Amino acid sequence: MAEYASDALVSVRNMEVTFGTKRKPFVAVHKVSFDIYKGETFGLVGESGSGKTTIGRAIIRINPLSDGEVYFNGERISGKISKELDRDVTKNIQMIFQDPMASLNERAKVDYIVSEGLMNVRKDLSKEEREKKVEAALLDVGLLPEFASRFPHEFSGGQRQRIGIARSLIMEPKFIIADEPISALDVSIRAQVLNLMSKLQKEHGLTYLFIAHDLSVMRFICDRIAVIHKGVIVELAETEMLFAHPLHPYTRALLSAIPLPDPKSERHKKLLVYDPSCHDYSVDKPVWTEIEPGHFIMGNQKELDGYRARLAKN
Amino acid sequence: MEEILKNQNPAVDYSHPILTVQDLVVKFNLRSQVLTALRGINMELYKGESLAIVGESGSGKSVFCKTFMGLLDNNGWIDKGAIHYGGYDLTSFKKEKEWIKIRGKRIAMVFQDPMTSLNPLKTIGKQIQEAFTLHNKVSKEDAKKRTLELLADVGIEDAERRYKQYPHEFSGGMRQRVVIAIAMACVPEILICDEPTTALDVTIQAQILDLLKKLQEKYGLTVIYITHDLGVVANVADRIAVMYAGDIVEIGTCDEVFYDPKHPYTWALLSSLPQLGVKGEDLYSIQGTPPNLFQHIQGDAFSARNPQALKVDFVARPPYFEVTPTHKARTWLLDPRAPKIEPPPQIKNITNISRGGDLD
Numbered sequence: 097m098a099e100y101a102s103d104a105l106v107s108v109r110n111m112e113v114t115f116g117t118k119r120k121p122f123v124a125v126h127k128v129s130f131d132i133y134k135g136e137t138f139g140l141v142g143e144s145g146s147g148k149t150t151i152g153r154a155i156i157r158i159n160p161l162s163d164g165e166v167y168f169n170g171e172r173i174s175g176k177i178s179k180e181l182d183r184d185v186t187k188n189i190q191m192i193f194q195d196p197m198a199s200l201n202e203r204a205k206v207d208y209i210v211s212e213g214l215m216n217v218r219k220d221l222s223k224e225e226r227e228k229k230v231e232a233a234l235l236d237v238g239l240l241p242e243f244a245s246r247f248p249h250e251f252s253g254g255q256r257q258r259i260g261i262a263r264s265l266i267m268e269p270k271f272i273i274a275d276e277p278i279s280a281l282d283v284s285i286r287a288q289v290l291n292l293m294s295k296l297q298k299e300h301g302l303t304y305l306f307i308a309h310d311l312s313v314m315r316f317i318c319d320r321i322a323v324i325h326k327g328v329i330v331e332l333a334e335t336e337m338l339f340a341h342p343l344h345p346y347t348r349a350l351l352s353a354i355p356l357p358d359p360k361s362e363r364h365k366k367l368l369v370y371d372p373s374c375h376d377y378s379v380d381k382p383v384w385t386e387i388e389p390g391h392f393i394m395g396n397q398k399e400l401d402g403y404r405a406r407l408a409k410n
Numbered sequence: 411m412e413e414i415l416k417n418q419n420p421a422v423d424y425s426h427p428i429l430t431v432q433d434l435v436v437k438f439n440l441r442s443q444v445l446t447a448l449r450g451i452n453m454e455l456y457k458g459e460s461l462a463i464v465g466e467s468g469s470g471k472s473v474f475c476k477t478f479m480g481l482l483d484n485n486g487w488i489d490k491g492a493i494h495y496g497g498y499d500l501t502s503f504k505k506e507k508e509w510i511k512i513r514g515k516r517i518a519m520v521f522q523d524p525m526t527s528l529n530p531l532k533t534i535g536k537q538i539q540e541a542f543t544l545h546n547k548v549s550k551e552d553a554k555k556r557t558l559e560l561l562a563d564v565g566i567e568d569a570e571r572r573y574k575q576y577p578h579e580f581s582g583g584m585r586q587r588v589v590i591a592i593a594m595a596c597v598p599e600i601l602i603c604d605e606p607t608t609a610l611d612v613t614i615q616a617q618i619l620d621l622l623k624k625l626q627e628k629y630g631l632t633v634i635y636i637t638h639d640l641g642v643v644a645n646v647a648d649r650i651a652v653m654y655a656g657d658i659v660e661i662g663t664c665d666e667v668f669y670d671p672k673h674p675y676t677w678a679l680l681s682s683l684p685q686l687g688v689k690g691e692d693l694y695s696i697q698g699t700p701p702n703l704f705q706h707i708q709g710d711a712f713s714a715r716n717p718q719a720l721k722v723d724f725v726a727r728p729p730y731f732e733v734t735p736t737h738k739a740r741t742w743l744l745d746p747r748a749p750k751i752e753p754p755p756q757i758k759n760i761t762n763i764s765r766g767g768d769l770d
């Protein structure tokens with residue numbers, strides 16, 4: 097891949113993230129590369145512990161990279177960067193965190209929580225302007241403006257998650273990393289938040305990295321989806337292509353497990369189980385290959401032949 | 411109807427409830443204002459069944475289930491009503507000593523928020539082990555053996571290494587699996603799972619649900635699932651209770667609620683499923699906000715957000731109308747005098763959703 101794609105807002109190149117100590121390193125993300133284009137919603141799906149949050153946190157500079165780079169608007173934002181660029185990144189890239197309880201300051205009122213980030217970059221706002229923005233942000237996510245004077249522990253799980261979303265939206269960022277933004281929300285608020293995210297995307301040309309495990313929601317909202325397994329992206333395609341021709345056995349296992357809101361179909365559900373030992377990579381090594389236009393997959397030559405044969409059948 | 415009866419879980423004895431809730435009212439004090447979180451709930455839970463509780467965020471699902479375990483926050487109290495279980499009225503329990511016989515041992519709970527239910531300063535192994543040894547006298551080795559078993563049961567690989575780790579070394583999903591292991595430690599009679607799988611990816615989710623089902627079958631466990639995921643509900647539930655603004659507005663078997671819903675809120679809920687959406691268009695979404703629980707709610711609590719609400723919905727709270735012996739809903743639409751209003755047509759498409767590819 098080129099150093100960065102010119103129409104990409106975010107380019108991740110050979111990203112590696114390592115935890116643990118020098119003596120006992122644990123590589124959570126293995127040489128991952130992908131581009132996120134301006135205005136698109138890019139989905140990242142994979143099992144628990146596969147490194148999704150770690151990738152999001154690495155883009156936003158919370159987790160340092162042990163190798164590789166991240167580019168934003170063509171500019172490298174990983175590693176050592178200038179103070180100015182760091183401030184830019186803070187304003188332009190926002191993350192909606194997965195764990196609404198752990199991510200909210202329990203001692204602060206909602207009003208403060210929602211406007212905290214904004215105050216750091218917009219010191220020019222008057223008290224009234226700030227309150228107006230908080231009110232608008234709360235309404236946007238389906239909360240009552242009166243909630244501004246309450247504390248996080250007085251809210252239900254879903255309500256807390258919406259406070260977290262309001263806090264990101266108020267910054268008017270260009271790129272939002274939404275880490276399981278709606279998992280804790282009930283179906284009806286989910287619909288509101290998804291509609292809201294689409295609306296903001298259309299109006300402000302927002303770009304999203306959407307991390308989730310709910311493939312039904314991803315199918316509805318994402319333009320492209322990358323499937324990650326144990327820190328390695330195994331398949332990436334336009335959403336409908338991925339659903340029409342899922343090739344990698346892990347992707348197929350994921351799709352087979354989607355819970356459908358239909359009791360009859362759930363009763364007859366056949367789960368495919370993914371066994372990583374089905375790959376024999378001892379000699380024939382896997383390579384990242386574009387198997388049909390816009391559809392990438394990790395596989396060795398033998399597997400790729402099999403995938404091509406399956407595509408030909410469809 | 412035939413199909414519905416056929417699909418009832420034969421392992422459940424529907425003649426004898428294991429737990430009965432009568433007219434339960436729960437209130438919270440918030441800076442000298444009173445919030446009514448539960449507004450007179452009635453419910454029966456049957457031995458061996460899985461009951462799913464669904465409903466909007468803030469509708470009181472968690473508060474409701476917390477009353478079964480004496481876990482209401484300090485500013486909350488049971489204002490009225492009774493919860494009959496095991497010969498006790500749980501609402502009369504005052505002291506921690508009384509709750510110890512029930513909590514964790516006979517009724518256990520998997521919480522929504524894995525981070526708050528785990529102690530960040532203790533190893534995972536220790537926390538599971540403690541849940542087990544609190545109610546069981548066993549040797550250290552046996553306790554550890556059981557803990558490793560439990561870790562393996564909930565799908566955590568490399569249990570020996572994981573045993574010695576702390577919560578922050580686990581991903582969100584793995585933490586939730588630990589919480590499930592803790593709840594299962596004593597093999598309770600009733601297991602309440604509050605959003606048990608929201609943090610899990612679908613494959614692990616399916617495995618955990620399978621695991622819960624197996625445990626349920628083996629021990630005659632009664633499970634209450636609180637979840638927003640109607641896919642999970644369709645998979646696990648024998649019956650579904652739909653909550654809105656502190657009340658159960660509809661309850662019925664899984665098939666009854668999915669294929670023949672009666673309450674306008676249930677209609678709205680099903681209509682907002684992303685699976686029924688058209689890409690690039692807005693999903694159906696319920697307008698407005700839920701009622702303010704600080705104020706008295708007049709009539710049907712959903713009326714303000716229901717574009718087809720009847721006049722009577724704003725005036726009088728509907729009673730339960732029986733649809734079948736297992737299905738009832740609190741909506742004036744079921745009153746014989748009500749005009750005929752059809753459910754939104756798109757919810758009929760529920761039976762046409764596909765998983766994709768050649769996987770169906």
Ligand SMILES: Nc1ncnc2c1ncn2[C@@H]1O[C@H](COP(=O)(O)OP(=O)(O)OP(=O)(O)O)[C@@H](O)[C@H]1O
Pocket residue numbers: 115116124142143144145146147148149150151194578579580581582583584609610611
């Ligand atoms: N601060 C940390 N120290 C050590 N290991 C970590 C740390 N953060 C994450 N890990 C490990 O890195 C791996 C990836 O974790 P990550 O949180 O990115 O997973 P995830 O894909 O977001 O999972 P989930 O769906 O459960 O949220 C896991 O094995 C996790 O245990």
Ligand SMILES: Nc1ncnc2c1ncn2[C@@H]1O[C@H](COP(=O)(O)OP(=O)(O)OP(=O)(O)O)[C@@H](O)[C@H]1O
Pocket residue numbers: 249250251252253254255282438439440445447465466467468469470471472473474483485486522703
């Ligand atoms: N300690 C508390 N003090 C004041 N109000 C509370 C407290 N706990 C809960 N509530 C209120 O009680 C209502 C019911 O909350 P509950 O947590 O049961 O909702 P829920 O249905 O579980 O929602 P979610 O799906 O978001 O978890 C909400 O309006 C909430 O704000």
Ligand SMILES: [Mg+2]
Pocket residue numbers: 148149150194275581582
């Ligand atoms: Mg994560």
Ligand SMILES: [Mg+2]
Pocket residue numbers: 252253471472473522604
């Ligand atoms: Mg809850």
